[in-house]
Amino acid sequence: MGVHRSARCRGPYGGEGHQADGTDCSDPAVFEVARHHRPPLPVCPVHLGPSLLLAAGVLWPPQIHLIGRAPGLRP
Template identity: 65%
Template sequence: MGSDRGTTDRESGGTFGRDRAASCQGPYGGETDAGACGDPARFEVARHLRVPLRVCAVHLGPSLLPADGVLWPPGICLIR
């Protein structure tokens, strides 16, 4: 039984439809190295004109400066 609430990820703060078992995209979230870590993602780092970068605790720090489009000051959300 599916429910269409008419809410997008952006309108609900990115939590609607979020995959809880997402893998870490760290350390830099490039298209070629996405999922290179394989650990469960625990944080989302907001990025300008890009989907948020999901990273594990180990890659949270390294992702903040060199990753593409990361906002400053960084917007970080705990996802689990």
């Protein structure tokens, strides 16, 4: 989990490069959503659900990996 601690949320659409402008969330990513022929999509808890419905290439059934801890939660 330590590798991704600085990852920022890219949800809910998961645009890359010049298409990343639609992502206004600057929260830390807590989950990664696996996608077909695309890099995994790092998302915060708020954008996890919408990214499963709206992001391109999301696998079904979804594959979700925990990569961090939501701020404010105790271990």
